[in-house]
Amino acid sequence: MNVLDGTAPDATARSLAEQLRIVLVGTQHPGNIGAAARAMKTMGLSKLVLVAPEKAPDRDTQAMAAGADDLVAAAPVFASLAEAVADCRWVLGATARSRRIQLEPLHPRDAAQRARVAAASGPVALVFGRERTGLDNDELQLCHAAVHIPSDPAFSSLNLAAAVQVLSYELRCALLGEEAGGTTVARTRPPAGEVASHAELEGLFGQLAEALEQIDFHKGRAPESAMRKLRRLYLRANLDSADVRLLRGVLADTQRMARLAGGTSTGGNIG
Ligand code: SAH
Numbered sequence: 001m002n003v004l005d006g007t008a009p010d011a012t013a014r015s016l017a018e019q020l021r022i023v024l025v026g027t028q029h030p031g032n033i034g035a036a037a038r039a040m041k042t043m044g045l046s047k048l049v050l051v052a053p054e055k056a057p058d059r060d061t062q063a064m065a066a067g068a069d070d071l072v073a074a075a076p077v078f079a080s081l082a083e084a085v086a087d088c089r090w091v092l093g094a095t096a097r098s099r100r101i102q103l104e105p106l107h108p109r110d111a112a113q114r115a116r117v118a119a120a121s122g123p124v125a126l127v128f129g130r131e132r133t134g135l136d137n138d139e140l141q142l143c144h145a146a147v148h149i150p151s152d153p154a155f156s157s158l159n160l161a162a163a164v165q166v167l168s169y170e171l172r173c174a175l176l177g178e179e180a181g182g183t184t185v186a187r188t189r190p191p192a193g194e195v196a197s198h199a200e201l202e203g204l205f206g207q208l209a210e211a212l213e214q215i216d217f218h219k220g221r222a223p224e225s226a227m228r229k230l231r232r233l234y235l236r237a238n239l240d241s242a243d244v245r246l247l248r249g250v251l252a253d254t255q256r257m258a259r260l261a262g263g264t265s266t267g268g269n270i271g
Helices: 011-019 030-042 059-065 069-073 108-119 137-141 160-179 183-187 198-214 224-236 241-264
Strands: 020-025 047-051 090-094 124-128 145-147
Touching: 011 020, 011 108, 011 160, 020 030, 020 160, 030 047, 030 059, 030 069, 030 160, 059 069, 090 108, 108 124, 108 145, 108 160, 124 160, 198 224, 198 241
Parallel strands: 020 047, 020 124, 090 124, 090 145
Antiparallel strands: none
């Protein structure tokens, strides 16, 4: 399974996604309901729930859903947030303001990880507020935790559907696990010294290609595939300039030995 090559997530990720519910409270613009549905569907989420929308879904909803209208058509409508989340194991409120709330807001990435864990034991709700006023205090009281997208504090409020998009993306990454975009960066060790420049790396790859020829590594096969894999491997290691010098030293000695062996070799295989 690989999110980057577009392969579908496995059955576990799909069944966890079914437990994740996006709840829109008191939405004022029907277009935002459609845009939120589209945002969800692109991230493999399908359970949309509406709480007392100001206006019922309409043509604007459909236009903005752009093919995700099935989520809107299937969305139950509740009169209150309490009813919409009554059966949930974990309820997370998305808030544009990091101040003024009693709950310590979680970072989206941590919130998504916790949502994934909670989804294994039952439904999980991610609750979004009204465009103008967000969630009121009573509604926030119903949430077990808050999540805040770390936007610019001077202009912190995202469009409702944009907030749904960002948090749905984080949920998808959490469900897809290790291979999801971003975790590779987190796993990469920071280089000890100055990161090797592009030219330094190309110098290393050039010398590596030469050395592999000299030791007859490819044995008649085209060198491209091995070189592609070796490049990937070295790039994963996040080499600094000193690492590159060390590796080039190893290659230089390898090449020197190959030249010596070449001079005396009978062409046979050693051992
Ligand atoms: N003026 C409102 C903004 C509401 S935006 C307010 O200050 O609360 C509509 C909804 O989008 C919010 O209730 C919240 O659920 C979500 N949202 C917007 N920006 C967000 C952010 N930075 N982090 C998390 N959720 C956000």
